[in-house]
Amino acid sequence: MIPAMPDASVLEIGCGRGHTLIALKQRGLAREVTGIELVALPRASRESAHIDRYIVANVETDELDLCAETFDVIVCGDVLEHLNDPWAVVARLKGWLKRGGVLVASVPNVREARTLYNLLLRGDFAYRESGVLDRTHLRFFCKRNILSMLQIGGGTIERIATDIDTKTNWRALLNRITFGLLEEFLVTQYLVVVRKAPAG
Template identity: 35%
Template sequence: MNADSNSSMNKPNTYFNADRDDFLQFLNSAGKFGEVLDIGCAAGSLGTRLVESGLAEAVDGIEINPAAAANAAQRLRTVWQGSVEDLLPKIPLRAYSLIIMADSLEHLVDPWQVLRDLREKSGPETRIAVSVPNLREKNVIFPLLFQGRFQYQEAGVMDRTHLHFFTRSSLITLLSDTGWSVEKIHPNIKQKYLQWWYPHKLLEEFLTVQYFVLAHR
């Protein structure tokens, strides 16, 4: 998941076994997929759920953290341990109908080049599903605007291992600039803000923790 395996070694086990029901629901709304490649697959929880739910026929993964990759290898069909930049030339990308990058783009040194490589080497029908933290979320932007604080943390939007930060518009631009066409974008907002009386649509970019995107070549 991370660009540098050393930066992920001190992460707790929960970091690599996160429940991704939110992202799974987003993928479910897009239909079923054949073979899937999960880049930054962590311990394989998302890939396992994709197969169990019938959304994917098989899931392979890439994971840079050795311990997480070993766990994922027991759950997914094939797991490559190492950095995505080093491994992409060895992986038959044209075999996959979907490539997942769930909270991994922000950890890469050059996500632009990785996305270009994925587009160039994948099949004509391949789609990509991306999840990234939203820098405009209120718990980030308000302390910055009113207190001048831009404080890194152990997890979340301000995770200290993040090398890049994105907003809704910059994520769309990133995908467009690397040759991907956005089909669908979804704001992941905490349930407590989704009450009928709360102006969550008006305040979307300040309430969104992550943006989920599905794109095609």
């Protein structure tokens, strides 16, 4: 989902120890990589030596020394649902994105069948250790809300992928034989690429 742009400057929000950024740089898919992580993680300093800039900060509340229109690609993998105000963060990220740059985000889909079944038929909205109802999720979205949020600050949805696109399990099969009509009930996560309008 991250476009191959060998001369790109890439920012990853919630970069962990920076494995994605390191891989992009080592494979020649990015020239300069920057990561922001909420807390300093064990061994992160050793691995972050391969990252041009590793920032420990809260992307929602901290003042960050990042210039407007700096990055060609900004990656938010499973981050927005953990934030108090993801809408404001998306607007902030778009400010750091160059004209024609892309925001790549993955966000869980609360409309998936298992979550709805538990809520509607069992009266259960119990948080879990992982998945759509992860205990650390503060916000919940379905496809329409995800797309709306990611278009804050402008831009065009360039690609939408799902966690079942490349799989051969029953969800993927059911999605194919129903011509995508049940997609929103089968998908647990959407991956979206939004392109900021080019200059001019």
